[in-house]
Amino acid sequence: MSATTPLLTIDNLCFDFGQTEKTIDSLELNVSKGEIVCILGASGCGKTTILNLIAGFLQPKSGSINLQSESGKKNSIGYIFQSDPLFPWRTVEGNLLLAFDLNRNTDRSKALETISQYLSMFHLNPQILKKYPSQLSGGMRQRVSIIQSLMFDPELLLLDEPFSALDYYTKLSLEEEFCQLVKEKNKSAILVTHDIEEAVSMGTRALIMSGGKLVKEFQIRANSNIRGSEEFAKTYREIWSELKTIISG
Ligand SMILES: Nc1ncnc2c1ncn2[C@@H]1O[C@H](COP(=O)(O)OP(=O)(O)OP(=O)(O)O)[C@@H](O)[C@H]1O
Ligand SMILES: [Mg+2]
Structure with a gap:
């Protein structure tokens, strides 16, 4: 191009x-x-x-x-909706590993490393990875859903x-x-x-x-x-x- x-x-x-x-x-x-x-x-x-x-x-x-x-x-293309499309039954980590689970085009540890870089870029504490979307504030959920889209690169x-x-x-x-x-x-x-x-x-x-x-x-x-x-x-x-x-x- x-x-x-x-x-x-x-x-x-x-x-x-x-x-x-x-x-x-x-x-x-x-x-x-x-x-x-x-x-x-x-x-x-x-x-x-x-x-x-x-x-x-x-x-x-x-x-x-x-x-x-x-x-x-x-x-x-990554689509970020007005209301976040996170899966309520998956933890934050599970939600962020969605692209990895669907594509498997990298190894898991690399995907986790990328997630950790995005978390720091968006000022999110890595401790939230073990939480469920319902345990986060609206702002946190929206950050997580942006990262979820970005994980598809x-x-x-x-x-x-x-x-x-x-x-x-x-x-x-x-x-x-x-x-x-x-x-x-x-x-x-x-x-x-x-x-x-x-x-x-x-x-x-x-x-x-x-x-x-x-x-x-x-x-x-x-x-x-x-x-x-x-x-x-x-x-x-x-x-x-x-x-x-x-x-x-
Ligand atoms: N599935 C649908 N079936 C029929 N008409 C629809 C459908 N979805 C949207 N429309 C109509 O198409 C037009 C454009 O809708 P759209 O959702 O794109 O508007 P918008 O600019 O995003 O509005 P808003 O700012 O309220 O979100 C509206 O008149 C709406 O009623
Ligand atoms: Mg609209």
Whole structure:
């Protein structure tokens, strides 16, 4: 894959749930390596549907979705849902070894070593490995479910409002940790969110969805993602002004 080839190319994508109105209408989107693309839009505008199409849970009516996986491997997409998909009957360790159990493409001790690196990256105490998901806080569970997806070593991460159920401080630190991880591991992500601050602080680009299309794009410059900075406030205002028009229109 050349440096300029996007990791994900979506071309003229159309989808409907059987109604006459298209949920996704001639949608175009490219995502390059290292990008965090945030998608914002009114409730019901089709954000989750796009993620489900990219993940292959839904089939396009027409158009194409191409993932230029560098490694050519199958598990190049990781999906992190709003509510964590941890198995309640498995311990945290059992949940994190899911990729290993399904693929067996490494040895167990290597998988455990990777888990231990991720735990430290996400500020989780290794003692939680023996616990069950029900014994963890919401923030811990969400961290564990992010690590569970990362254990499949996906190149593209899809996140559907992953931090919306968390308290404000946990949300802020997880957002930071996630951005750092995308950078360090050279991953890419599409993040669906209702939270403009989250989009400005985490995204490299923010896109607004309406009428089944991505109608507006905002580049988030390197220093505009610092909360509290004038640049941050300016980008926030620009996005809000656009969203307000769309939502009320
Ligand atoms: N399984 C389904 N069958 C029929 N219609 C559906 C189905 N899933 C979603 N829809 C409809 O498709 C549209 C897009 O839904 P989607 O879940 O993608 O919205 P969203 O932008 O993710 O909304 P939210 O911000 O509330 O999560 C909505 O009008 C919804 O009612
Ligand atoms: Mg949704």
